Amino acid sequence: MKKTIFLFFTLLILSTALFSQNNTIKGFVYEKSTGEPVMFASVFLKGTTMGSTTDENGYFIITRIPKGEYTLVSTFVGYDTVTRPVSLNVNDNVQLRLILEQSTIQLEAVSVSAEYTSARTDIRTSVTQVTPKLIKQIPTIGGQADFAQYLQVLPGVVFTGDQGGQLYIRGGSPIQNKVLLDGMVIYNPFHSIGLFSVFETDLLRTADVHSGGFSAEHGGRISAVMDLKTRDGNKQRLSGKVSGTTFGANLLLEGPFVKQDESHGGTSFLLSYKNSYLEQSSKVFYKYIDEDGLPYNFDDLYGKVSINTTNGSKINFFGFNFADRVKYKALSDFSWNTFGGGTHFVVIPGISPVMIEGSIAYSNYAISMDEKNNLPRSSKIDGFSASVGVTSFVGKDEFKAGVEMQGFSTDFVYYNAMKLKTTLQQYTTEVAPYVTYRMGINKFLLEPGIRLQYYASHSYASFEPRFALKYLLSDKLRLKLASGIYSQNFLATSSDREVVNLFYGFLSGPRDLPSTFDGKSLKHKIQKAEHIVVGAEYDALKYLTFNIEGYYKNFSQLINLNRNKIYNDIPQYSDKPEIQRKDFIVETGRAYGLDVSLKYDHNNLYIWGAYSLSWVDRYDGMITYAPHYDRRHNVTLLGVYKWGEFDQWEVNLKWNFGSGFPFTQNQGYYEQLILVDGISSDFITENGKIETIYADYNKGRLSDYHRLDFGLSYKFIITEHSKIEVAFSLTNVYNRKNIFYVERLSTERIYQLPIMPSLGLAWTF
Numbered sequence: 210m211k212k213t214i215f216l217f218f219t220l221l222i223l224s225t226a227l228f229s230q231n232n233t234i235k236g237f238v239y240e241k242s243t244g245e246p247v248m249f250a251s252v253f254l255k256g257t258t259m260g261s262t263t264d265e266n267g268y269f270i271i272t273r274i275p276k277g278e279y280t281l282v283s284t285f286v287g288y289d290t291v292t293r294p295v296s297l298n299v300n301d302n303v304q305l306r307l308i309l310e311q312s313t314i315q316l317e318a319v320s321v322s323a324e325y326t327s328a329r330t331d332i333r334t335s336v337t338q339v340t341p342k343l344i345k346q347i348p349t350i351g352g353q354a355d356f357a358q359y360l361q362v363l364p365g366v367v368f369t370g371d372q373g374g375q376l377y378i379r380g381g382s383p384i385q386n387k388v389l390l391d392g393m394v395i396y397n398p399f400h401s402i403g404l405f406s407v408f409e410t411d412l413l414r415t416a417d418v419h420s421g422g423f424s425a426e427h428g429g430r431i432s433a434v435m436d437l438k439t440r441d442g443n444k445q446r447l448s449g450k451v452s453g454t455t456f457g458a459n460l461l462l463e464g465p466f467v468k469q470d471e472s473h474g475g476t477s478f479l480l481s482y483k484n485s486y487l488e489q490s491s492k493v494f495y496k497y498i499d500e501d502g503l504p505y506n507f508d509d510l511y512g513k514v515s516i517n518t519t520n521g522s523k524i525n526f527f528g529f530n531f532a533d534r535v536k537y538k539a540l541s542d543f544s545w546n547t548f549g550g551g552t553h554f555v556v557i558p559g560i561s562p563v564m565i566e567g568s569i570a571y572s573n574y575a576i577s578m579d580e581k582n583n584l585p586r587s588s589k590i591d592g593f594s595a596s597v598g599v600t601s602f603v604g605k606d607e608f609k610a611g612v613e614m615q616g617f618s619t620d621f622v623y624y625n626a627m628k629l630k631t632t633l634q635q636y637t638t639e640v641a642p643y644v645t646y647r648m649g650i651n652k653f654l655l656e657p658g659i660r661l662q663y664y665a666s667h668s669y670a671s672f673e674p675r676f677a678l679k680y681l682l683s684d685k686l687r688l689k690l691a692s693g694i695y696s697q698n699f700l701a702t703s704s705d706r707e708v709v710n711l712f713y714g715f716l717s718g719p720r721d722l723p724s725t726f727d728g729k730s731l732k733h734k735i736q737k738a739e740h741i742v743v744g745a746e747y748d749a750l751k752y753l754t755f756n757i758e759g760y761y762k763n764f765s766q767l768i769n770l771n772r773n774k775i776y777n778d779i780p781q782y783s784d785k786p787e788i789q790r791k792d793f794i795v796e797t798g799r800a801y802g803l804d805v806s807l808k809y810d811h812n813n814l815y816i817w818g819a820y821s822l823s824w825v826d827r828y829d830g831m832i833t834y835a836p837h838y839d840r841r842h843n844v845t846l847l848g849v850y851k852w853g854e855f856d857q858w859e860v861n862l863k864w865n866f867g868s869g870f871p872f873t874q875n876q877g878y879y880e881q882l883i884l885v886d887g888i889s890s891d892f893i894t895e896n897g898k899i900e901t902i903y904a905d906y907n908k909g910r911l912s913d914y915h916r917l918d919f920g921l922s923y924k925f926i927i928t929e930h931s932k933i934e935v936a937f938s939l940t941n942v943y944n945r946k947n948i949f950y951v952e953r954l955s956t957e958r959i960y961q962l963p964i965m966p967s968l969g970l971a972w973t974f
Contacts, residue, residue: 232297233562235270235602236305237521238263238283242930244444244469244477247309248415250285255292261605262330265415265438266555268521270602272562276301283307302560304520328746328754330605332647332654332679334691335379335423335742335758337363339416346815346849348863348920350404350940353454353483353969356416356437357399357406362845362863364804364819365420365760367838369870370949371403371962375713377838379420380762380800380825381432383713384701385738388435391527391553392568392596394615396715397545397576398435400533402487402505407531409481411450411461412511414440421760422691422742425643425658425675426598426609431695431738431764432800441515441525442477444469448930452971455494457485457507459971466514474517484508498963504536524554543578543712551594567597567611578712585622588714592617605649612642619717623770633792637666637698637717645675654679664698666717669733671696685748689758692741700736700768700793718768721778723787726795727830731766739763752811757803764798767827788830798827798836813856815849834906835871842868857924867914871907875953878902901953914961917942936969 234254238247246267253260254271257279261269274297281293288309295303345354347362360376361368367377375383376399388395390408398406408416419427419434427434447464460482469475484507491503513527528550536542551570558565573591598611618636645658658675675693682688698718722734744758776782776790788794802823809816821843826833844866851859880897922936941947944964951958 231272232274232301233272234295234303237267238307238309239267241308241310242445244475245440247285250283252283255280255282270562272602273604285309288312332656332677332689334677334689335419335421337418341410341413344410347847348861348918349936349938354410355405356408358404362847364806364821367840369838378433379760384699385430385432387430390437391439393551393570394594396547396574396590397713400507401535407509408437409483412439412481414438421762422693422740424656425645425660428641428660428662429697431697431736442479444475444477448974450971450973452969454969455490455967456487459483474519476516479513481511495965506534508532521557522555524552526552545576547574549573562602564600569595576714586712587622589620590617590715607647610644615639619715621714621716633716633719635717639664652681662696664735667734669735687746690743694739696735696737698735719793722793723791723795736768737766753809756806759803762800767796767798768793769796794829796827796829800825813851817847819845837870839871840867855926859922861920863918865916869910869913872909872911873906874904874909876902876904899954911948914947916945931974934971938967940965
């Protein structure tokens with residue numbers, strides 16, 4: 210393994226040296242009023258076909274430029290064009306910092322859309338890029354725009370409910386989805402009220418949602434990746450935002466320690482806090498739902514300091530504390546808390562056309578739960594993560610290589626239905642070098658890659674080739690494909706068989722697995738999957754885009770908690786079948802389907818439509834079953850319209866439909882005698898308790914889910930930098946009774962949230 214990593218870095222250094230032998234222009238594009246990088250700005254040499262588009266850091270690079278005199282042009286919609294004269298000789302390396310200023314004159318001219326350009330230069334199969342602007346376009350439930358709410362409109366994403374709901378991406382459970390914040394793993398990104406994430410919308414720069422077939426740059430999960438990046442604080446002036454709604458409150462404060470100018474890159478800070486006081490406010494505003502109030506409380510604190518150099522290199526230091534506390538009446542009490550911190554850096558060497566990016570972080574996550582009729586359970590994970598990646602640019606091609614490292618410990622305590630206790634404490638380390646190369650050949654865009662995921666606790670290395678391509682069939686039609694092999698060592702402390710899935714702790718892969726599965730010996734103890742995604746993009750009209758993708762995920766080995774355990778795994782019971790004494794079982798599974806989306810975006814009108822058709826199943830060696838999130842049909846329709854002199858008015862509507870989830874029906878009841886004194890118990894006078902006789906697992910289907918949400922907002926413009934926004938929202942407009950769960954014995958039906966009006970007020974300064 211050490212020789213492999215050494216060879217990997219040797220090749221990286223040699224390739225970087227080779228790629229640097231040409232004229233290069235590189236640099237960053239910043240927005241003047243805040244000092245923030247401008248993403249997707251167009252940068253090109255006037256009168257030539259040589260150019261580039263800035264990335265999420267505002268970085269651009271143009272390589273292999275012949276010697277000569279040029280005019281560099283930078284443009285972005287809504288900003289004045291910037292030009293710079295550039296003179297190149299031989300092996301020159303010019304580094305620039307371009308500042309764009311918002312235009313005071315809106316020209317009715319044809320502009321190059323960054324999204325239009327990206328569709329023809331990036332493969333991005335099964336990737337959706339989310340920005341704060343997009344998040345704020347959907348109806349704001351509770352008056353707060355949130356990343357969790359936007360995810361629910363994406364095709365392939367299944368949302369299991371407003372209360373205790375989780376997000377499932379193309380057949381993968383939450384444990385199979387990796388969530389990154391500036392390169393650091395976030396173990397629980399969503400609060401117990403499924404409308405809110407731990408991420409403050411105004412902190413985000415971008416969020417890439419990889420729903421399958423992701424590249425070698427990402428690994429350690431077998432279904433999906435959500436890669437979020439935060440922006441820097443304002444480098445020019447003190448600014449912020451204060452908001453309050455009937456659900457909760459937000460505070461954002463940012464500003465410079467050292468302002469950005471021609472001689473300083475700038476040093477800035479950013480601080481955010483948000484909380485929910487719904488448990489208290491609901492007793493006033495939503496008493497008709499529950500007189501005792503809605504039991505949701507959370508607090509999210511995030512801070513960041515950014516130090517920038519004049520050449521665009523920077524280092525960020527950040528810390529966070531996210532907490533959630535909830536008490537479901539007659540069901541459970543649980544809470545979780547996570548905290549951590551780290552650093553993220555970007556380095557731009559002065560002599561080579563490369564960019565070095567990496568992070569080092571520590572985090573701690575702990576969750577505990579007391580359930581009705583069950584003994585308590587708890588889970589904890591803490592450890593470090595580190596990564597470094599080097600990107601080299603060769604003309605319009607891009608070579609990237611890096612390595613990720615992670616070390617963590619897990620501590621888990623659990624009691625099953627038979628009151629048998631399971632405890633597991635482990636420490637493990639993972640190391641994963643990777644290489645990708647993105648190239649263009651005629652009308653083809655290709656991105657092959659290789660990742661080697663090494664699991665130290667199992668002494669096992671998973672070789673994972675990845676491949677993606679896009680074919681530009683015409684100017685309007687593009688075909689695409691992505692595939693790969695994926696693995697992970699994590700499993701959840703809750704089962705895919707649970708309908709109300711509140712407790713979500715983590716375990717590193719256990720070693721004590723059954724020796725065989727379905728009559729065959731296990732070759733390894735790691736969870737694995739194989740993906741293939743094919744699709745097409747079609748620009749039906751100038752502002753109308755159609756996207757279709759079909760996918761197949763083969764979960765060739767899964768590990769789950771054993772709900773059938775009735776004996777402790779000790780020598781005394783070694784003659785019993787493994788399915789009755791092992792803490793964990795092995796399963797396989799499949800997820801496949803079709804996702805279709807239609808988007809119209811022009812002037813003040815935005816329309817989005819999405820439809821998903823999907824199947825998910827699991828096989829545990831005895832039965833094939835549908836997990837509780839196997840939703841066959843899912844439809845989302847969204848419309849946004851703005852009007853007024855400065856687009857001060859905005860109205861939006863969102864309607865979602867989902868077919869029913871699987872559930873296990875009741876078949877009958879019986880009295881179970883406790884017999885606390887063993888064979889000395891008097892079974893004639895002993896009092897028993899009512900137990901349920903279940904029908905076949907998950908053969909029933911709940912009723913369909915559908916809901917309409919409405920939002921209306923108005924902005925009062927006070928000064929250039931100050932405005933007040935009033936937002937009104939109505940959740941579940943026609944008061945649909947969507948099922949949450951059914952209490953087994955009483956058969957009481959518990960519903961998701963009913964109609965809920967909310968009002969929010971926000972002051973931005």
